[in-house]
Amino acid sequence: MSTLSETPRGERLHIGIFGKRNAGKSSLLNAITGQDAAIVSPVKGTTTDPVFKTMELLPVGPVVLIDTPGIDDDGALGGLRVEKTKSILRKTDIALLVVDSSEGLADEDRELIKIFKETGVRYLTVFNKSDLTKSVIRDGICVSSVTGENINTLKENIASISETDAETHKLVADLLDPGDVVVLVVPIDKAAPKGRLILPQQQVIRDILEANAVSIVTQAANLAETFKKLRNNPKLVITDSQVFEQVSKETPNDIGLTSFSILMARYKGVLEQVVNGAKSIDTIKDGDKILISEGCTHHRQCDDIGTVKIPKWIEKYTGAKPLYEFSSGGGFPHDLSSFKLIIHCGGCMLNSREMDYRCRTAREFHVPITNYGVAISHMQGILERCIAPLDISA
Numbered sequence: 001m002s003t004l005s006e007t008p009r010g011e012r013l014h015i016g017i018f019g020k021r022n023a024g025k026s027s028l029l030n031a032i033t034g035q036d037a038a039i040v041s042p043v044k045g046t047t048t049d050p051v052f053k054t055m056e057l058l059p060v061g062p063v064v065l066i067d068t069p070g071i072d073d074d075g076a077l078g079g080l081r082v083e084k085t086k087s088i089l090r091k092t093d094i095a096l097l098v099v100d101s102s103e104g105l106a107d108e109d110r111e112l113i114k115i116f117k118e119t120g121v122r123y124l125t126v127f128n129k130s131d132l133t134k135s136v137i138r139d140g141i142c143v144s145s146v147t148g149e150n151i152n153t154l155k156e157n158i159a160s161i162s163e164t165d166a167e168t169h170k171l172v173a174d175l176l177d178p179g180d181v182v183v184l185v186v187p188i189d190k191a192a193p194k195g196r197l198i199l200p201q202q203q204v205i206r207d208i209l210e211a212n213a214v215s216i217v218t219q220a221a222n223l224a225e226t227f228k229k230l231r232n233n234p235k236l237v238i239t240d241s242q243v244f245e246q247v248s249k250e251t252p253n254d255i256g257l258t259s260f261s262i263l264m265a266r267y268k269g270v271l272e273q274v275v276n277g278a279k280s281i282d283t284i285k286d287g288d289k290i291l292i293s294e295g296c297t298h299h300r301q302c303d304d305i306g307t308v309k310i311p312k313w314i315e316k317y318t319g320a321k322p323l324y325e326f327s328s329g330g331g332f333p334h335d336l337s338s339f340k341l342i343i344h345c346g347g348c349m350l351n352s353r354e355m356d357y358r359c360r361t362a363r364e365f366h367v368p369i370t371n372y373g374v375a376i377s378h379m380q381g382i383l384e385r386c387i388a389p390l391d392i393s394a
């Protein structure tokens with residue numbers, strides 16, 4: 001779990017290390033980090049589960065390095081490992097394809113390169129074990145994870161291909177002018193974690209400060225009083241979706257209103273799709289299957305929204321009794337064909353690439369996808385109002 005001073009995982013550049021068994025993937029992870037983070041051995045298939053290592057990688061910045069099981073693993077268990085490796089690829093921003101220099105590129109490596117190209121993942125081919133061979137071929141970089149040869153050059157190469165990755169989406173700063181006042185409505189209830197704000201709230205406050213604007217944070221019960229105390233209207237009210245109804249009633253119509261999850265969807269580049277997806281709630285009938293998907297399992301900041309509240313609201317809004325399936329964390333069904341609708345959480349723990357994969361998969365299966373905040377505001381009839389401050393229309 002990250003601490004408050006760390007860059008959240010969803011914001012870190014994800015560097016996946018792929019290749020055949022024994023190519024030296026784990027050794028490379030250790031050489032890059034300068035630590036014994038992953039187990040190395042001459043036995044093929046040593047890494048059976050992905051290993052995640054978060055760190056500040058100079059000169060790249062905050063990253064998650066991910067060591068994966070060999071792509072050429074066989075047998076039933078091996079097949080599972082290959083599946084895990086492929087699921088890592090979904091969240092990979094930059095792939096390092098590790099090849100044993102003394103063996104050269106194999107069919108499996110070419111297959112991986114094909115997948116990188118098809119899915120638009122930038123990659124570097126890393127010919128490892130350069131200490132064992134003198135031949136010079138190479139459309140890639142030769143390194144030795146044992147002697148450390150060229151490891152710094154590899155880091156520089158990663159930095160240069162990651163530069164084009166600089167995040168272009170803004171959370172809220174682009175909607176604000178210096179000095180604007182923004183009121184944030186944050187419920188402090190049983191579901192709120194003790195002693196801190198949740199990630200989207202922290203990120204929004206940070207973004208407001210970056211715009212040289214002013215944020216005022218309050219609970220819904222104090223909102224009317226907060227407006228009275230301000231000499232001028234705030235530019236925007238940003239609320240937790242769960243108290244939308246109350247906040248919408250109390251916020252005068254000439255003040256912009258939106259929610260953390262709507263801003264998050266825009267930031268991840270999926271707002272239009274999730275806004276269109278919300279309209280499909282209207283067509284839900286008895287027995288239709290709805291997938292409710294959450295991006296994390298270990299510290300569910302979203303408590304029972306997905307499992308209890310959303311189903312209740314859907315049934316009240318549609319009058320229908322649909323069936324629900326739930327997924328959480330890295331799990332997301334490959335086959336979406338049986339679903340009529342997907343309702344996803346805000347995805348604050350997922351990086352844009354993973355969120356984009358989920359939305360793309362939904363498009364491929366022609367299944368509408370929406371998110372908690374957008375679904376709730378649609379069912380409360382205030383979606384138009386909540387997206388009005390942003391640059392799209394429903």
Ligand SMILES: Nc1nc2c(ncn2[C@@H]2O[C@H](COP(=O)(O)OP(=O)(O)OP(=O)(O)O)[C@@H](O)[C@H]2O)c(=O)[nH]1
Nearest residue numbers: 021022023024025026027041045046047129145146
């Ligand atoms: N000489 C030399 N040996 C290396 C180098 N990198 C890795 N090795 C050796 O190659 C063997 C396999 O290394 P690992 O890092 O465990 O390989 P892996 O790709 O993670 O293997 P799996 O986890 O089984 O998929 C070990 O015996 C390492 O010591 C290198 O640069 N030079």
Ligand code: SF4
Nearest residue numbers: 295296302345348349
């Ligand atoms: S369930 Fe989703 S929105 Fe909630 S904390 Fe986890 S990743 Fe973030």
Ligand SMILES: [Mg+2]
Nearest residue numbers: 025026046047
């Ligand atoms: Mg390994």
